Structures are given as C-alpha cells and as structure tokens.
Amino acid sequence: MDMAALKLAIGNKNYSSWSMRPWLALRANDIPFVETLIPLYTDNPADKEQILSFSRAGKVPVLVDGETTVWDSLSIIEYIAERYPEVKLWPDDAAARAHARSVCAEMHSGFVALRSECGMNLHRPIRPVALSADAKANVARIEEIWRECRARHGARGPFLFGRFGAADAMYAPVVHRFRTYAIEVAPDTKAYMETMMALPAFQEWTREGLAETLVIAKFEDA
Numbered sequence: 001m002d003m004a005a006l007k008l009a010i011g012n013k014n015y016s017s018w019s020m021r022p023w024l025a026l027r028a029n030d031i032p033f034v035e036t037l038i039p040l041y042t043d044n045p046a047d048k049e050q051i052l053s054f055s056r057a058g059k060v061p062v063l064v065d066g067e068t069t070v071w072d073s074l075s076i077i078e079y080i081a082e083r084y085p086e087v088k089l090w091p092d093d094a095a096a097r098a099h100a101r102s103v104c105a106e107m108h109s110g111f112v113a114l115r116s117e118c119g120m121n122l123h124r125p126i127r128p129v130a131l132s133a134d135a136k137a138n139v140a141r142i143e144e145i146w147r148e149c150r151a152r153h154g155a156r157g158p159f160l161f162g163r164f165g166a167a168d169a170m171y172a173p174v175v176h177r178f179r180t181y182a183i184e185v186a187p188d189t190k191a192y193m194e195t196m197m198a199l200p201a202f203q204e205w206t207r208e209g210l211a212e213t214l215v216i217a218k219f220e221d222a
Contacts, residue, residue: 006033007064008076009054011040013209015219017120017173019061020205022076025169028201029087031080041216074108077166089166096153100161103145104170111174114138118177119219122209128182142174143189150192158195172196176206 008026010019026033038050038060054062055071063070063079070079081089090097113134131139149160149167156162160171175196178185185193196202 005064005066006031007036008033009036009038009051009060009062009064011038011060012212012214012216013037013205014122014212014214015120015216016040016060017115017176018059018073020120020173021073021169022061022063022080024172024201024205025077025080025089025166027204028164028169028199029084029089031084031087039214042214074104074170077104077169081166088163089169091153091161091165096161099149099152100165100167103149103160103167106145107170107174111138111142114142114174114177118181118183120173120176121180121219122176122206123212123215124180124220126180126182131183139178139183139185142171143186146171146192147186147188150188158192160192164199168196172202175202 006026008023010016010023013020023035036050036054039047040060048058051060051062052058054060054064055069057071059071061071061073061076063076065079065083068079070076077089080087091100113132117129117131117135146160153161157164159165160167175193177183178189178193179197197206
C-alpha cells in the first residue's frame with residue numbers, strides 16, 4: 001500500500017478521544033501516515049493557526065491525502081475504508097456492515113452525559129465518580145451494544161465484528177473512560193476491554209498519551 005502522502009493532524013493523545021479513533025484505525029491496520037500533533041486549548045495563536053492550516057473547521061482530527069482533505073473522525077474512517085478496502089474496516093456482509101455503521105453513528109452522535117461527566121484523561125488517577133442517571137443509562141446502552149455485537153459476530157474473532165474494524169476504533173475511547181473512572185461493568189464488557197487494551201496500537205496511543213506533559217486545567221476537575 002502506498003500511503004506516503006497520507007497526513008493526520010491530531011490533538012493531545014491524553015485528552016483527544018476524537019483524534020484517537022482514526023489514528024487507531026490507521027495504526028492498527030499498519031497503514032503508514034505522517035502524524036502532526038497540535039496541542040489543544042493553549043493560549044498560543046500559532047497552535048490555532050496550525051489547525052486552521054489543515055481545515056477551516058478549526059478542529060482535529062483532519063486527514064490530508066494529496067488534494068483531498070477529510071475532517072471529522074467518522075468521515076475519516078469512512079474515507080480510509082473506501083480508499084483501502086483490503087483492510088476491511090467494515091464487515092463484508094451487508095447486514096453486518098449496516099449494523100456496524102449504525103453502532104458507529106450512535107457513538108458519533110450520542111452518549112452526551114457520559115462524555116461530559118467522564119472526559120478522556122489518561123493521566124487521571126483511577127477512581128470512580130458519581131454518575132448521573134443519564135450517564136448510567138449511557139453505560140448500560142454501550143454494554144448492550146457491545147454484548148449484541150459480540151453475540152452476533154464473536155465467532156469470527158475477539159472484536160465487536162470479529163476482526164478489528166471501524167466500530168472498535170469508534171468505541172476505543174470508551175474503554176479508557178470505563179477504566180479511568182472505575183465504572184462497574186459486566187464480565188463480558190471487561191473481556192472486550194481487555195481485548196482492546198491488548199491491541200498494540202491501543203497500547204502505543206496510551207503510552208504516548210501518558211508521556212505528554214501538557215495539562216489542560218478544564219479537563220482536570222473530574
């Protein structure tokens with residue numbers, strides 16, 4: 001695969017859950033790319049200008065492939081899947097593919113309470129927080145999604161749809177949230193979390209996030 005021109009702009013690995021998703025989709029499938037890490041929420045105008053130089057949307061992640069620019073995590077994953085179908089980010093079976101796209105879209109647009117109450121922060125000491133009823137409902141729904149995916153497709157491999165794919169990349173930051181905030185989950189949820197945490201690309205992102213020294217105060221309150 002010739003991916004020499006592929007560039008991915010991301011935010012801080014400690015905090016940026018949206019950046020983690022396409023990064024993991026690329027790295028876990030051994031797709032080469034040039035990474036540009038742009039610190040988020042700094043007072044340095046140069047950081048904001050660098051983000052804008054990739055996309056006028058002013059947000060990361062952004063994928064640049066020659067003359068093509070793609071922003072938004074799920075759009076980037078879709079682009080990678082179309083550009084490199086051999087990595088099979090989506091299942092071959094049409095029904096399974098529709099299922100995978102549905103759970104990815106639900107992750108993309110939902111779970112607001114869990115996001116706001118349990119922001120991604122790899123540096124955070126592992127300890128529980130008091131979750132709202134809405135956040136608890138989010139946790140239960142995510143467990144339900146994972147359980148259903150594994151029940152339908154678990155015979156094909158240890159990930160949500162058998163082999164590692166788009167759905168695993170989209171839900172990867174939730175694994176960190178469940179772990180960091182010591183959220184009580186069922187044994188089958190823990191088993192899937194362990195599968196994800198054993199993935200070399202997941203471990204690489206985690207190591208590099210933990211090695212970062214930039215602290216964003218507003219994300220350190222929880």
